[in-house]
Amino acid sequence: MTAQVVDLEFSRAVAGGANGNIFSCYQCGTCTAVCPLNVPVRSIMRGAQVGIRELAVSEALWQCATCRQCEVACPRGIGITDVIHSLRGISYGERKVPAKLESALWRVYEEGTAWEGKKSERGRWAEGLNVKVGKPAKHLLYLDDAASFDPRLQRIAQSLVRIFNATGVDFAVLGDKEKSSGDEVYQIGEEGFLEELATSNIESFKGIGAEDIITVSPHSNGVFRDVYPRYGSLPPVFHYTEFLSGMLDHGLLKPKKANGGDGLAVTYHDPCYLGRYGGVYEEPRKLLESIPGVKLSEMDDNRSNALCCGGGGGGMYVESEGARPSHMRVSQAVESGAAVMATACPFCVLNFEDGAKTVGSSIKVRDIAEIVAGLVGNGGG
Ligand code: SF4
């Protein structure tokens, strides 16, 4: 058996990239117990603390969906995802990155998107719609990669266009000039390229002159809010559920009665980057409850305890083995008695639709934008 080498320089490097908080871990193992992706978090923390690379740097790092479920449970309040991020940066520096994630990174270099697609086709989702592209507007609608290129997810962006047009919102999109937010670049730990990408995006945003940025995805929302300020200033960033919730407050959005009549049972899944990262729990629920005929039911795990879909942290690009958390989450939605599983994140939509097929459920998976878009009429909702 080979002796484990203690490398204190390594330990200091991890701590330096993780706000220093690795040393308060007292190895209780709660994080490992709650992780829906079976990441051996306690061992990783131990390896980072005492400088044992083999414990801290392994393929398991890349299974982490950065969902923060472990952080909510950690009795020491440790920023575990900061530690994972720091370790990923070290791992990337040693060229130890899953091949599919590295391919996604190359696509961002070459085509400006982590999702499959060509930069010249990025704006196609808006063909035939009444949308200002690259022109000055009060609000900038930012799609990011998945909603720009995936035909299923384009429907979310198209739904928002429908809502905005029906309610007289002055907005623009960047079309082919939009580039990846760089969330995956950040998750891989390629900070040099992230700076280049963020600087370029911030310049594009200035061209619209919008007073705020409305994101389709909680993931772009997170990287704009938490990481971009290192590279430049940008206007306030809102997830679209926050924006629409504000419209409700001002009487600018009045959804009509839900298709399906009275008592349509809907449950809401909190996306990790909207809830645990952004603290946005009530606005999506308020939107659903504003729809006449909708009866909102909660799953057992909700708000800060919501189970992750597995799509964050680069998880959409990495194969995971065994039972997926999205399958378990769909089962929870079915148990809640809902006919519709609503969420507010493109990754969640894809993962739960896949999960519903796998568990053989007929539950409908819908983004809140899609639900609301079908219920706004002409002239002011
Ligand atoms: S839950 Fe917190 S204190 Fe316990 S092992 Fe995990 S990181 Fe350490």
Ligand code: SF4
């Ligand atoms: S952030 Fe989520 S996926 Fe990652 S280790 Fe913590 S609980 Fe597991």
